[in-house]
Amino acid sequence: MIEDGVPPGDQEDAEDPKPARRRWVALVKETAIVVALSLIIATVVRIFLVQAFLIPSESMQDTLLVGDRVMVSKISMHFGDVERGDVVVFEDPDNWLRRQPESDGGVGDSIKGFFEFVGVLPDDSEGHLIKRVIGIGGDTVECCDDDGRITINGVAIDESHYLYPGDEPAQEDFSVTVPEGELFVLGDHRSNSGDSRFNGSFSEDLVVGKAFAVVWPISRWSGVGAGDTFDDVPAPE
Template sequence: MTDTPTKTDPKPAHRSGFGAAAREFVLIVVGALIVSSILRAFVGQMFIIPSESMENTLLVGDRVVVEKLTDVKRGDVVVFEDPGGWLGPEESGQKRGSVGRFFEIVGLLPDSSHGHLIKRLIGMPGDKVACCDSKGRLLVNGQPLDETKYLYPGDAPSQMEFQVTVPAGRIFVMGDHRSASGDSRVHLQDLDANGGNQGDAAFVPLDKVTGRAIAIVWPAGRWSKLGVPDTFKAVPAPGPAPDKPSISLTPPPK
């Protein structure tokens, strides 16, 4: 009696090879999404410019990279969440569907959320911001700013007069296209719905700041770095930041 070898039916090599390649592809994609999500949450993120308020520094449709690791400073272009009442309901919704929003969350598409705004940081906690001096210039801690390099052509530094002291933990922001920007100035007389001080809504909490815009990356012909204009380097250090803002809708002494 002789033993008859047991026949086996091995899977075709091409099938097992395809399965391994598919698993490897899935792992690569999942890993890339995880890394992208981490980078978006802690390092940087892309945003689409939705309005004219930062012209001509930023144009509608520009894609900007926002860096989250560095503390913001006076003169930065910053992205922040709506601190409350700056945007209407139609502006706070999402433009993309669920699939597009997923790719925004993992960082593969620019954020199209209208729940964010982008402006220039003019005043840090403790800063005194006023407009305007006898030459029509914006003042920060008594230092006039030369805004000709970024202010929208033909715009005045402000269409309204004011003097404010920025409270602790907040910032004062303005758009570069001053006549088309609903910024801190617009909310200086707002009443706080939560029982805070009148005008609190004008000052953006630092914990609402997403980060600073560091570059325009699209369209290709618009690629450029974004930095702090030299005029801010001459601004003196702020005094102690008060717990609540000081607001006057009058011009500074001239």
């Protein structure tokens, strides 16, 4: 029976707020579960599969520009060694960045750090560097031959595919034999890069992953590679 134009069910809800409260609580619980699962999945992807990094400096121009977001594959680190020509993100080996002691940035930095950790925001690359691998363990890297090119194990490489326009392969002569298990890296913008020329090689264990694509801004969508630059380089003796 309908009394006063109100259906019995609605009349009960109007008199008893508990059913409405239970529906609201259930909605909140479902939303919390979805958000938690999304964050867990994003975190797993970030830790084991791929991670976005924000390019903070000009050392890899014009391959990577300041503000670019690059995707870095961590899968490749589980199934193969780093190769010559790879653009890699690695942990600061020994204060290459000349960083000052970190201070507590407050709640804002904590929130930003959390969303970077779970993969919602790109990592701002603090404490990390991104460079191109020129020499791997056992390689002898020298600069320069009569034509001003870097040689690896006696073979000159043509770096015009990625070298910053107007830059020379190096501004000074050097000859380095890379220790086993270590990497010799250079920035593509040689005149504006603090790299292995000044800091030496570092352990391959510090590599976080290999950059494979620029994904932001959209106008910069592209792959990251070295072409055939290193194809003719022989294995170290």
